[in-house]
Amino acid sequence: MFLKIVKNDFIRNKISTISVLLFITMAVILATSAVNNVTTLIQSMAKLEERAVPADIAQMHTGEFDQAEIDRFTLQYRDHIAMQETMILQNVDGSNIHFSQNQTLAGTIQDISFVVQNRKFDFILNLDNEKLDVKEGFVAVPIYFMEQHDLKIGDTITVKSGGYEKEFVISDYARDFEMNSSLTSSKRFVINHNDFHEMFVIGPGEMEYLIEFKLNKNGDADTVQTAYIEAGLPANGPSIRGKMFLLFNAMSDIAVAMVIILISILLLIIAFLCIRLTFLASIDEDLREIGVMKAMGISKEDIKKVYLNKYRAISLIAGIIGYLLSLATVNLLNGNIKLYISSDLSGSLNYLLSLIAPLLVYFIIVMYCKRVLKRIDKISAVEALRRDSIEHGKNGKHHFPLIKNKFFSINIYMGLVDVWKRFKLYRLLFVIFIVCTFIVILPVNIFNTMTSPEFSTYMGIGKQDMRIDLRRTDRITEDFIKLQQELENDNDIEKFATYVTSSYPVKNEEGSWNYMNIEIGDFSAFPLNYLEGRGPEREGEISLSFANAAKDGLNKQVGDEVTVRVGGREQSLTVTGIYQDITNGGKTAKANANLGVNEKAVLWYIVSMDMVDGVNIPAKMDYYQNAYSTAQVNDIKEYTQQTLGNIINQMGTVVIGGIAIAIIIAVLITALFLRMLLSKDISQIAIMRSVGLTLKQINHQYMAGTMMVLVVGIILGVVIANLLGEFLVSMAMSSMGAAKIEFVHIVWQTWLLCPLALITTVGWTIFMSCKVAVKDDLSVVLRS
Structure with a gap:
């Protein structure tokens, strides 16, 4: 019987059922992808850290030093220090590294060093997260430069400096836990011991040293670092803690995950509104049937089950489809993780944990459906048989005489008056338009801010036309x-x-x-x-x-x-x-x-x-x-792009996804809302047609009211995205050193292009929905 009821309801309401199914599926896809992204990031970072064994304290130093002093210090603090390693870095200017058709790495903001693999810890890995073992004549290139300059395995790079010239064949890409991120200002090229010795003897670059400590499980980094400084040991350079390497590696994916989670939360809010609209439309259509069932003695719980079972089935089907589709969608979000952190994302735990999202969506939807269905408790059998629809709140007395209308045509004026008189009904659509605009504008504002020259102020740099960096030579x-x-x-x-x-x-x-x-x-x-x-x-x-x-x-x-x-x-x-x-x-x-x-x-x-x-x-x-x-010459926009390029690229993907999601949501919800509204107003529409109003005139009334809700919703959505968006982004960035982000607004995008895209697509939906819905045979409607 249950399957028969669901089947018959689907045949009767194909469009609304498919729309709700698609919407819930989309919510599940995003929620599942967000959970998968975060879970994959945590798992991958743990695996990378386990393989790379990064330092807990890394001290850069330029100039002479005595390794024996470092060794004595390590022995003295053996209770805290498990291992110590000093890596020699041969710094080579980007202009001395040639590739392709006489191109160089000149202009990069990164300090480039040639190194050999460490022996104890801080291992540089290949894309399979295995320790690099580079053969003579070959080089492993950092992923950062592979992306920046499209360097491929088998290509050659040539180091030319003074009397030194050596051609290396690219054998691997270097996944470097400590220097992966574009936010770190150094990158390490890995070469063979013999090649390194030859380079060291001829000396094409300046020597720099990375003095690293791996602590015991209970070792205290503050104690070791303070003792190191007070002992006057080599410290001519920045010092970085291990947790900063972790933050740098995860920052771009964390930023994307936070935006996706925010959109997922908004989608769940819209899901509630969507289901509310659908339920109200279904209950209005079936009001007499509900009255008949109550008159026959069927309990209100059994009546509610008829509706609830349908949405249980829809939520279950949407959850399964959404989860399966998320397995493909998640690859778009995990691309950066796959490249920079772990190529193997086949672990089963993240897929198991991702099941939390569809299950959570299912239970939230079912609980919300039960709450909405409490309306049936208030319907008496007599009133249901006498009335055409449920009264949604008490309507006050509003007087809008046509004689006072001096600005609009009669049909447009009547549409606007209808919104004012029944705003409690329209407010659901109003909130949805605000949220959809927020989903579009927030990622656009973040992207524009990060790509603007003014973003330099969040990097501790004043606004300027050009910047020249002179590093240690x-x-x-x-x-x-x-x-x-x-x-x-x-x-x-x-x-x-x-x-x-x-x-x-x-x-x-x-x-x-x-x-x-x-x-x-x-x-x-x-x-x-x-x-x-x-x-x-x-x-x-x-x-x-x-x-x-x-x-x-x-x-x-x-x-x-x-x-x-x-x-x-x-x-x-x-x-x-x-x-x-x-x-x-x-x-x-x-x-x-x-x-x-x-x-x-x-x-x-x-x-x-x-x-x-x-x-x-x-x-x-x-x-x-x-x-x-030997200088690095950049305009401030290029400097920002090189520093934040990875985050900017991922945020660009989020912008496109946010626009697509918002448009789909707005179209689906608008179609569902108008279906409910026109179903509710079927008698009123029949009366208007009987007194001589044409279909076109009736269309204009509903289009005018809904378009006004859309335009006002978009305006408020843009304002809220600008104000609340800055607050949310500032909260997220405060842990990274920026506590008050002010968006850079490109007016023609935020106030013209994006709103126009929403108005065009939703406007077309309004036109088509109204056009189809009022074409029923007038005699049939009046007889009913």
Whole structure:
């Protein structure tokens, strides 16, 4: 009997049943994909970490050092330290690495190093997550450069520097747990021991050292790092904790997963509204049948089961179909994981855990259906037989005389009046249009913000036309002085400012010392947007990044003091401002130039500049890149793209998916709503037709009302996406160093293109739904 009821109901309401089935299926697909994505990310990161055995503390160092001192320190803190390894990195400028048809890696913001595989831990892996074993004459290329320059296995790269020239064949792609992400500023090419020795002897690049510690299970990283600094051991470079490597690797996939989860939650909310509309339409259509069943003595629970069983079946079928389709859809979301973290995503656990999503959707829908069906309890047999439909709330007395209408045609005016009088009914559709607009606009705003030059302010960089980075080389100081002299005489440069970043010992909240990267220079030339306060303008002033000022950092506020050790003596600096920075683990600082450069721990020099109006910026960039081959010359947009390219690409996919999902939802819900509305108004429509109104005039009434709801919903949706979206994104980014994101709005996209796409598709749906629904035979309707 149950199957017969479901079958007959499906035959009678094919369109609405298929629409609800498709909608619930789509909700299940997204929810399942989100769960699968997060589960796969967690599993893959655990497997990669297990195979790569990354360091818990990694200290970069440039300059001479004594390995024996490191060994004695390791023995002294054996209770905390399980293993120690020092990796030698031969830094090679990108302009000295040639590939394809005389192309080079010049212009990359990444520091390029050639290394050999470690012996104890911090292993660099291939795409099968196996330790790389590179043969002589071959090289393993980081995945980052494989993607950036479409390098393929079997291609060759040539290293040319001074008297050294060597051609390497690409044998593998290097999956590097510590330096995979574009957010880390270094990349490691893996070569054979013999090739490395040959390169070391001839010396095409500067030596740098990665001093790494793997801690025991109960080892304390703070204790080891503090002791390391107080012992005066080599620390001419940044220091990174193991948890930061984990964050860098997962950041892009976490960002995508968070957006998908948000969309999934919105879809569940819309699912409730969708089912509500469908139930109301079905109950209105079957009102007399419900009255007959109640008059016959059938219990209200049995009557509700007739409707509930149908949606149980639909939810079950949608859950199965959605789960199966998600197995294909999830590949679109897991592409980045498959490339950067693990090529083998065949584990069964993520598929088992993904079953949580369809099961949860099923139970939520069933529980909501039971709540909506409580309306049947309020229907008496007598009233059901006398009335045509359920009264949805009490209608107040609204008077809208036609004589006062001076702006619209009669049909449009009547449609708008209908919305006002029955807004409680229309508000469901209104909320859906707001949510659909939110789903479209939020990813678009995130994407536009991340690709805008203004995003540099969240990377601790002022807005500028061009940026020149000088990294550690033998002639870095000489090049820096020469570059400043040339810029002063370049009439195409409107203004420029120089900045030097060094590593300084800074006293933390516990009174011990940590190393921190501090940039000194004139920060009034290219100012940042500060969350609080201002930049350092005078001697004795410093500004901190949001992550550095937070409780798990230095725990400072504007006006507090920070103790920095410079030249062997301590200086107290006043915190004048707090800014946002997602680079270098989010923990950076900026101080007035009077602080003085820590010459022994200089990390890099940066020159920021603005051009005179009309200057060809790309041509100027080419000139300085050729004049200073070891420099990295970029405009700020290219710098952002190289740093966040992976996240930007994935967010682009989310934008396309969000637009497609929102349009499908809006079309389905609009069709369902109009079906319910026109079914409810069948008698009223018949009366209008009997007094002489044409189908076209009736169409215009319903189209005018629904289009007004759509337009107002879109406007509010855009506003909410701009305001609430900034709040949600800021919450998500606060852990990464950016606590207050302000969207960059491209007006023609957010206020014209995206709304126009929704208006066009939904408008067509409104037109077609109204056109079909009012063509029933008038005599049949009046007789019923």
